[in-house]
Amino acid sequence: MSIDIKGLPPSQSQGTGHGSQVGSAQANGQGVNQTANHGKAQGGDTVSLTNTAQQLRSLANQVGQMPAVDTHKVQAIKHALANGTYEINPTQVANKMIAFERSLGPR
Numbered sequence: 001m002s003i004d005i006k007g008l009p010p011s012q013s014q015g016t017g018h019g020s021q022v023g024s025a026q027a028n029g030q031g032v033n034q035t036a037n038h039g040k041a042q043g044g045d046t047v048s049l050t051n052t053a054q055q056l057r058s059l060a061n062q063v064g065q066m067p068a069v070d071t072h073k074v075q076a077i078k079h080a081l082a083n084g085t086y087e088i089n090p091t092q093v094a095n096k097m098i099a100f101e102r103s104l105g106p107r
Contacts, residue, residue, distance in 0.1 A: 049057075080086035 077086065
């Protein structure tokens with residue numbers, strides 16, 4: 001049985017087994033609109049991704065392509081540390097620590 005998923009590239013839209021692609025799409029938290037296509041000659045199921053799911057997929061791909069670390073900032077901090085010019089603002093550090101502790105909630 002073939003599965004046609006609208007909104008996916010052709011290489012990702014074909015699957016085997018009953019509902020194998022549908023189950024994985026739903027398990028990933030993607031909004032799916034499942035419609036059985038009984039009129040198709042192949043007897044396959046059709047799944048259409050909502051616009052929101054397609055936008056989320058696009059954003060996830062964009063974020064996945066971004067570097068995890070700002071290398072320019074890391075190099076600037078390394079340089080400042082090596083030169084002894086890195087300045088620490090103790091008030092800002094303390095405020096960030098307090099804010100972090102508060103975000104954890106009551107214990």
